[in-house]
Amino acid sequence: MTFIKLLRINKISKSLRQLHNIAGKMVDKIYQTNIPTALDSAKYYLDKGDVIALPTDTVYGLACSANNEKAIQKLYAIKGRDFRKPVAICVRDIDSLRNWGKAEHIDDMLLEQLLPGPITIVIERSANLNNRFLNPSTSKIGIRIPDFDFIKNLCEKFDQPLALTSANKSAEQSSLNIHEFECLWSQLGGVFDGGQLGVTEECRSASTVIDLSIPGRYKVVREGVALKKTLSIMDNFNIKPLL
Structure with a gap:
């Protein structure tokens, strides 16, 4: 076997080892939500300022601490989202x-009629939500309470x-899956x-957002x-559409 062939084999072997190591590290990041330590692991990453992925009552979401400036910037960068487009918070x-x-x-x-569930309510933010990188183009904030045990x-x-x-x-x-x-x-x-989280394309629909x-x-x-449900509740409470 020539020296050049040996070099090529060594390079291929090295590349395969690197791919194996990368795959192993990625698998290490995956946690089943039904294991007892999953919540502690999720909190650990949030405390560090990391972005995590998790299931909700609609689709999988990306989440981070809403009052952590670096985490919010990281969230937008990972998603490739325009900073002028707002994100909601979950409580x-x-x-x-x-x-x-x-x-x-x-x-x-x-x-209580609207939440918890797949509805986002938009209101003015309070002074407690003071992250300058969170929706800088508006004073409002969309707030969700998902009807899903892990995220709640x-x-x-x-x-x-x-x-x-x-x-x-x-x-x-x-x-709909990781x-x-x-x-x-x-x-x-x-x-x-x-x-x-679902099998049909309709399951990919996001929450209803109402201001x-x-x-x-x-x-x-x-x-x-949840538009039909939301409008029915508005009617029951005599809340009128903004013209």
């Missing part, structure tokens, strides 16, 4: 929603709002696998998966 309950947003004009009964329990454990956006590159389709955004794994702190920042008025920002 654990209605009391938390009122802490991070100005919702004094919204009755608890109305909020994580919000309670982390005790801070999570910035939340879908787990995909900007302008690409949303993800392999659909495998190209992002290397940039994430951890990937939390809750299994397949309730003006007392007694609403504006549909995005139709999403």
Whole structure:
């Protein structure tokens, strides 16, 4: 065997070892959401300022600490998202929603009809949400309380709002399982696998987004998966569309 052939074989072997090591490191980032230590691992990455991927009640999402400036910048960079396009936050309950947003004009009964679930409520942000890189083009904030145990329990454990956006590159389709955004794994702190979230294309629809920042008025920002339910609730509480 010639010296040149040996060099080529060594280079191929080295490349294969490198690929194997990279694959191993990526697998190490994957956590099943049903294991007891998954929440602690997710909180660890959030405390570090990392971005993680996790399941929600609609599609897989990318999440980070909403009040961490570096984490928010990292979130936008990973997604390839325009900084002028806002992201929502995720909180654990209605009391938390009122802490991070100005919702004094919204009755608890109305909020309890809308949340938890696949609905994002847009209101003015409170002074407690003071990250200058979080939606710098608007004073408003979209707030979600997903109806999914893992992310709700994580919000309670982390005790801070999570910035939340879908787990995909900007302008690409949303993800129903972790392999659909495998190209992002290397940039994430951890990937939390809750299994397949749906099988039809309709399941890829995002949450319904409704602006309730003006007392007694609403504006549909995005139709999403729960528009019919949302409009019915608006009608029941005599909330009128903003003309």
